[in-house]
Amino acid sequence: MRTVDVAIVGAGPAGIAAALAAAESGVRTLLIDESPKVGGHLHWRISQTLTDNAGLPVATGPGPQVAAELESLLASFSNLTLSLNTVAWGLFEDRVLALASEDHAEEVQADAIILTTGSTDIAAPFPGWTLPGVLTARAAQTFLHVHRVLPGHRWAILGEGDDADELAGDLARCDVEIVVRHGSVDNFRASGTNRLAHVEIEDDVYEVDALAIAMGRQPDAELAFQAQARGAFVRVLGGYTPFRDLNGQTSEVGVYVAGDAAGIATLPELVAEGQLAGKAAAGAGDAELTRAQGLLNTVANRRRREAIERSRLTDSLNPS
Amino acid sequence: MTDSGDSTAIRGRRLNEHELLGPLPDVEPVEITVDGQPFSARSGEPIAAALMANGIDICRAMPESGESRGVFCGVGRCSDCLMIVDGVLNVRTCVTPVTEGMRVETQHGLGQWEDSQP
Ligand code: FES
Numbered sequence: 001m002r003t004v005d006v007a008i009v010g011a012g013p014a015g016i017a018a019a020l021a022a023a024e025s026g027v028r029t030l031l032i033d034e035s036p037k038v039g040g041h042l043h044w045r046i047s048q049t050l051t052d053n054a055g056l057p058v059a060t061g062p063g064p065q066v067a068a069e070l071e072s073l074l075a076s077f078s079n080l081t082l083s084l085n086t087v088a089w090g091l092f093e094d095r096v097l098a099l100a101s102e103d104h105a106e107e108v109q110a111d112a113i114i115l116t117t118g119s120t121d122i123a124a125p126f127p128g129w130t131l132p133g134v135l136t137a138r139a140a141q142t143f144l145h146v147h148r149v150l151p152g153h154r155w156a157i158l159g160e161g162d163d164a165d166e167l168a169g170d171l172a173r174c175d176v177e178i179v180v181r182h183g184s185v186d187n188f189r190a191s192g193t194n195r196l197a198h199v200e201i202e203d204d205v206y207e208v209d210a211l212a213i214a215m216g217r218q219p220d221a222e223l224a225f226q227a228q229a230r231g232a233f234v235r236v237l238g239g240y241t242p243f244r245d246l247n248g249q250t251s252e253v254g255v256y257v258a259g260d261a262a263g264i265a266t267l268p269e270l271v272a273e274g275q276l277a278g279k280a281a282a283g284a285g286d287a288e289l290t291r292a293q294g295l296l297n298t299v300a301n302r303r304r305r306e307a308i309e310r311s312r313l314t315d316s317l318n319p320s
Numbered sequence: 321m322t323d324s325g326d327s328t329a330i331r332g333r334r335l336n337e338h339e340l341l342g343p344l345p346d347v348e349p350v351e352i353t354v355d356g357q358p359f360s361a362r363s364g365e366p367i368a369a370a371l372m373a374n375g376i377d378i379c380r381a382m383p384e385s386g387e388s389r390g391v392f393c394g395v396g397r398c399s400d401c402l403m404i405v406d407g408v409l410n411v412r413t414c415v416t417p418v419t420e421g422m423r424v425e426t427q428h429g430l431g432q433w434e435d436s437q438p
Contacts, residue, residue: 034396046340062340120397130400132377132390139394139414147369148335148344151377151391173339194388195377 004030004081006281007097007110009088009223012040013056013267014259014274015116016070020057021278021292022114023077029282030108031080032099034087038074039067040118044141047169054267055275055299064145091115091227095254112254112281115224116274119217119238119260126158127189129213133196137167137214144174152210156199157181158188159214167214180206185215221261227252236307237263243313246293247280248273251313256281263311269304272296333373352422367413367424368394368401379403379413383429403427407434 005027008015016038019031033040042049042063049066053059058069074080083099090098097108121136128134135143135151137159143149153176157164160183171178180199182188187202190211199206218239225231229250231242241263248256258277259270276292284292297305336344348363354376361370368379368391378388379401392400396415405411406423409431413424 050340064341121393123392123398130382130387130389130392132379132388135391136393139391142394143369143372143391144335145338145341147365147372148338148341149369149373150333150335151372174335195390 010116011038017274018278025282164214248277268299380427
């Protein structure tokens with residue numbers, strides 16, 4: 001079985017930050033992602049890095065450009081291996097990761113594992129949600145920005161908050177019409193034969209050909225729970241999240257979770273969490289860890305800090 | 321898009337220009353068939369993107385209700401976009417890239433394996 005010092009699952013901004021931090025410490029680092037490129041949501045949430053690089057060691061710009069620069073930076077480390085097009089489908093005892101790609105399957109044993117597996121969209125159901133033409137905000141952003149295809153020309157956006165606003169801004173750049181925005185699934189339905197044709201809000205009917213559900217996102221830390229890490233539903237973090245210590249380590253020793261996977265975060269927060277987890281996983285000394293913790297504390301908003309505190313791993317949970 | 325008579329249904333779906341992402345890069349075109357009809361796709365793109373660009377939004381029909389399904393999550397998580405690809409059932413078209421000559425078919429219900437398949 002192949003062995004590495006630190007394996008990181010998910011090459012979005014948090015995973016890249018973790019990989020760079022670990023690789024800088026000189027340990028053998030493996031960064032895994034199921035997609036063909038590093039960058040994760042930088043490829044579909046393209047407007048985030050336009051004015052703020054969020055602590056990533058590259059210039060600001062559209063997400064895909066930032067991702068490409070990060071990919072070259074990762075490639076400059078000889079002790080860092082990048083496994084793209086590779087799915088990490090299992091996390092077993094003694095930090096054994098099961099990996100699969102098109103023509104290869106293997107297990108990798110790591111001294112430390114960092115899960116930066118991000119989030120999934122919350123798909124609140126309503127009558128008609130299964131009609132073709134109804135899609136999640138992430139699907140909409142992926143088709144617009146990665147595949148460069150318009151799912152429709154006349155849009156409805158369901159949801160309010162940052163994700164819905166971000167999508168509205170994205171659509172405004174694509175020469176399409178936003179016909180209606182609505183905050184909740186109450187009194188809301190989609191209709192059409194075979195395909196979305198209308199949304200109905202109370203007694204009003206709107207003609208649309210695409211409907212994006214932008215009701216927010218939830219953390220995706222399935223691998224941590226598969227590895228028996230303990231956790232709880234923490235509303236302010238957006239869902240079921242693992243308990244963690246100050247560095248992001250879960251109740252399973254050597255298994256860390258950082259970024260959106262540990263609770264929906266802002267870009268600077270998840271980059272700072274990735275860096276901290278990367279350093280801790282690579283065995284950095286106290287001084288370095290304190291510095292990285294301080295940095296996270298500076299960028300974390302109050303909501304995140306309180307939430308981290310509330311879901312914090314206590315000594316009684318941590319066997320080490 | 322300024323021509324009179326353009327309806328939503330026939331307006332182009334390719335985002336050839338984008339103010340942040342620039343022009344759509346040139347790639348080799350590949351030809352696929354969908355339910356026997358030939359369509360052009362961009363090499364490397366997922367099947368569902370090629371379909372959507374050609375105005376096809378329906379991937380399959382539900383086993384019992386017969387209701388249509390199309391792309392929902394767009395990232396390989398929900399299985400709403402399953403189709404029959406080169407005779408293989410239940411292929412997630414949103415994360416499976418097109419290849420030259422690929423045969424894509426609408427999946428009705430659970431679909432049926434071809435004789436040559438296990
Ligand atoms: S659209 Fe969800 S798996 Fe393809």
